[in-house]
Amino acid sequence: MTLSISTWNINSVRLRLPIVLDFLRQANPDILCLQEIKCQNDQFPSEAITELGYSNIVIHGQKGYHGVAICSKLPLTEDHRQDYCGVGDSRHISAVFAWNGRRIRLHNFYVPAGGDEPNREINPKFGHKLDFIEEMKLLSADGEPETSAILVGDLNIAPLEHDVWSHKQMLKIVSHTPIETEGLTAVMQAGNWVDLMRQQVPATEKLYTWWSYRAKDWAAADRGRRLDHIWSSSDLASSLVGIDVLKDARGWNQPSDHVPVTARFAV
């Protein structure tokens, strides 16, 4: 019995619907979690995605910015949208599905990017990001009775040295400052989460999921960051059989600056 879950910051699901469909046909995950859909719920391209077998879709959209969705071949129940920091942004959605006799709650997050200046006194967006991850510490992988948990999404933080192209040059760059990387590590520890990507790929190996649009040649420079993550409760970690980071997708037509990451489980 297998299960595969993908996460992808799509940076407008309407503009990039063709590559979403290409990805679903090619990778064929059981569940796809999207971030930055940049549309309202009724603008989400549900029909085209449903036609590929993803008939269970839950959406938390908003006009123009942010927005998350879960598209699943498996039935989804008990969907929930949490308003982190109480500012009305659509940055989280979760739902429950069943696999291998378990109840699993799947959380899909889009953490604030945090602006350019890593100082909350002069940059409120950085303060918002820090407050958001502080609130994430309250989310435990074992918080719900008789329920396992998976957390995916664009967390906009590259926590480890080899999650960025140059640890030293990135220490003052938002996404890799110590207050963020230590904060994200504290979220994982407080909630008893396991970093499934790093369970599969040694921490000594470079691993990126995002390459800036601003580089002249993203592939040649290869100045990436691991901003996208897949975590689980510890009971599911032993069922993980593989992680696929689809780097090719960064070179597709009209690409997102993030690539899809897929976790494969089996028992």
Add this chain to the structure above:
DNA sequence: ATGGTCGTGTGACGA
């Protein structure tokens, strides 16, 4: 050393 590129939806803002 510091600009560089996207998407939304029309003028800035967020990333």
